[in-house]
Amino acid sequence: MDALAGLLEGPRAKGAFLIRACFDPPWSVRIEDRAPVSVMVMLRGEGWLIPDDGEKIHLGTNDIAVARGPEPYVCADDPATEPRAVILPDGRCTAPDGSEAKDYIDLGTRTWGGRTDGAAVMLVGTYQMQGELSSRLLDALPPQLVLRKDVWDCKLTPLLAEEIVRDEPGQEVVLDRLLDLLLIATLRAWFASPEASPPAWYLALGDPVVGVALRALQDDPAHPWTVAELAARAGVSRAALARHFTELVGEPPMAYLTGWRLALAADLLRDTALTVGAIARKAGYGSPFALSTAFKREYGVSPAEFREGRGGAGLGAGVPTGLR
Template identity: 35%
Template sequence: MDVLSDAVAAMRTGRPHSSRTVRFAPWGIRFPASRGAGFHVVLQGEAWLLPPDAAPPVRLGPGDVVLLAHGTGHALADRPDTPPTDVAPRPDGSWPTPPDRGPVGARETLLLCGAYQLSRVRAHPLLTELPSYVHLPARAGAHPRLRAAVDLLGAELAEPQPGTDAVVPALLDTLLLYLLRTWWLTERPDRATGWSGALGDPAVAAALKAIHRDPARPWTVGELGAEGGLSRAAFARRFTALVGRPPLAYLTWWRLTTAGWLLRTDDLPLRVVAGRAGYSSEFAFAKAFKREYGMAPGRYRREAG
């Protein structure tokens, strides 16, 4: 898997949820803070995002998409001055749907909203470095794959067919990856620095791909630099500047992140987890894991389960 796919997979927990709803003016919804991430798409009409941190309201027109990756509380409304009403998710994580009829002549807004459950114990910087919200305005011809995923998800929710229960979660996973890819590779204001620059830099991206492809391999800085055709010193400088930590420090961080994910999601023996994380002995693995997580691997598995 590539770094973006890995970053999302390592954080994902539970099952994503989505809904396609019509709102009739005046309306306002306040979403509480959560540990996950959420998105909203205006399919028809318009809405206003009332962002976290008292930022100015943001108008959302037809086709606009907004991603809130940090689970911060926020609100949507038909107008910036409409008081929002608190809503709470159901026990399964889905959101209650409003009545499908409104006052005669009321302005309608058709929304597509979704939520993802994420573990932030070892959050990848690809997500933690995102701003409080990502607004992707609709533009003719822009982001065709993202638009196709939105259209497919909207159609599946509007007219469920045999297999919808399997199709919707898969489309939600696809949509999240398209949202992140669109931001990091095309929409981020400064694409020459940070993780946007890392993903777009051939040498650094090649090294990251190698690490994620085979984290257990005993990589050296020279070998990682060779993946992208750079000398050891030049590669180390470029990687550290863009990723925010030296190559072998990132390798260790990702190995232990992978180990934590395996402990949460699988019942593999500890020696197997240790081997997949690049450690030749359970003792060395347990020592490194406790240093990073503050507890032994066995205890982490029990508490995470």
């Protein structure tokens, strides 16, 4: 499982929230849902993505934006337009003063806003996962990024726009998969763009030597890997692999493996009911004691304490009440 696959493990397991937001100017919505990541497509018209700190981003028709939480931001027709609704992490959509939101309402199947044929239509997909494996990728993203229509023409957008308003058996699964595809395609395109600064491990996946070793570690972390075995797979000497791996990834192979194993263990503790012993085996540790020792060194708490607190899972994404 590579890091892009790891990013999608949460949404695939828990489901993601999709809405078609329709507005006439002036319109403005403040997002305070603390979602780990949201994807926005300006399907019609134009708008602005306005973070509390940072540069304002103009969105034209068919531009795609990604916002990384938990920092709040505003989506509006103009940076000067005051918010008329606030999306909160407890699933509420309120007016800015905390009273009931009246300017924007439920308009039908996964549709919300002022009126269905509004001048501006935005597709919004909000992920609700929170995991250690996915954080490796999310931490590499800027708080907000945008891919312009004239730079990258996403073929998934028309299909998502068509499917989001359908109400048929299994539709939630269809939409989850489409959103997964949209996100992974967007991130691939972003990391390939000149303005992006991909993390070292992401670039290293494309290396003919280090990429082989990285994929082996990620695909089977429970295997008792050695540098010698990884080097044999990559077709180089142990010294050559260790040197090249450290140069590209920023840490030696076994240090990377330890971090990957502990991240996997943290996700399994948070999202499954597996015993610590079973998690230890899946993560490549010989016993629960060995996992507990390494886990406490990395996270400062035991696996049991981490599970009890769910690793800070209270930062999940909120879904506006009544919009599902």
